[in-house]
Amino acid sequence: MGVEYKHMTFVRGRYRPSAERIARFARALADEGWIASPKTLREKKVPPSRLPKAASRTGAMVHLPGPKWEPAPFAPTAEWLRSQKPHLKLSWPMVDVLEHGWRFPIEPLPYLRKGLSYELEIHWSRHYLDVVSNVEDWPVFSGRCVCGTALALPRKHILAPSFYRTTCPRCGEDPATFESGQLLHRFAIAIDCGKNLPEEGTLPSFDASLRGVRNHFFSAKFTQVGIIC
Numbered sequence: 001m002g003v004e005y006k007h008m009t010f011v012r013g014r015y016r017p018s019a020e021r022i023a024r025f026a027r028a029l030a031d032e033g034w035i036a037s038p039k040t041l042r043e044k045k046v047p048p049s050r051l052p053k054a055a056s057r058t059g060a061m062v063h064l065p066g067p068k069w070e071p072a073p074f075a076p077t078a079e080w081l082r083s084q085k086p087h088l089k090l091s092w093p094m095v096d097v098l099e100h101g102w103r104f105p106i107e108p109l110p111y112l113r114k115g116l117s118y119e120l121e122i123h124w125s126r127h128y129l130d131v132v133s134n135v136e137d138w139p140v141f142s143g144r145c146v147c148g149t150a151l152a153l154p155r156k157h158i159l160a161p162s163f164y165r166t167t168c169p170r171c172g173e174d175p176a177t178f179e180s181g182q183l184l185h186r187f188a189i190a191i192d193c194g195k196n197l198p199e200e201g202t203l204p205s206f207d208a209s210l211r212g213v214r215n216h217f218f219s220a221k222f223t224q225v226g227i228i229c
Helices: 019-031 038-043 078-082 208-217
Strands: 005-012 061-063 069-071 087-094 118-129 185-194 223-228
Touching (some): 019 078
Antiparallel strands (some): 061 087, 087 118
């Protein structure tokens, strides 16, 4: 276990791009080399054993309730995206990045160690998600509307993330407008760096080229946060 780092960029509030736009974005990530296709993995001679089991064939995986993952299409279609659950968490693991000549999506580079790896994730949800961190003074959403109504949806698994309504069923307020709801979102792009922590005193950011791909497809204001977990 131990301390791990994830860098996330998200759009606060109800913004949620179409399935078609997500599919085109995933294809652009592959074209730019931020995620690896099955063909690329073969050309780079990446052993399937170096990838999580769920991603060992296609290079991509999708999160299920609890700790489970299953294989996902490397380049998902809009139809496949729409067929998934209300919340979709896609992940493309990239292993031994520097050894294989790939770029790392966070700058400056984190603390270097042999086998520098990352997972690029897309979170796409019908309901609100919060950003949770182990940092002591991290803002915490109360889970309630200003009128007192509980906004959390029932969880089907103890390890499943918490989802919140985008509108209070009692008074109609949007919880993302509350001070405690400042990190609520329905769409995010995250880089899971694992134990590759940022150097002390640095303020990491998405690589400029990756930001360019993101901004080409999504005309929205993004917020970025570094998550310690």
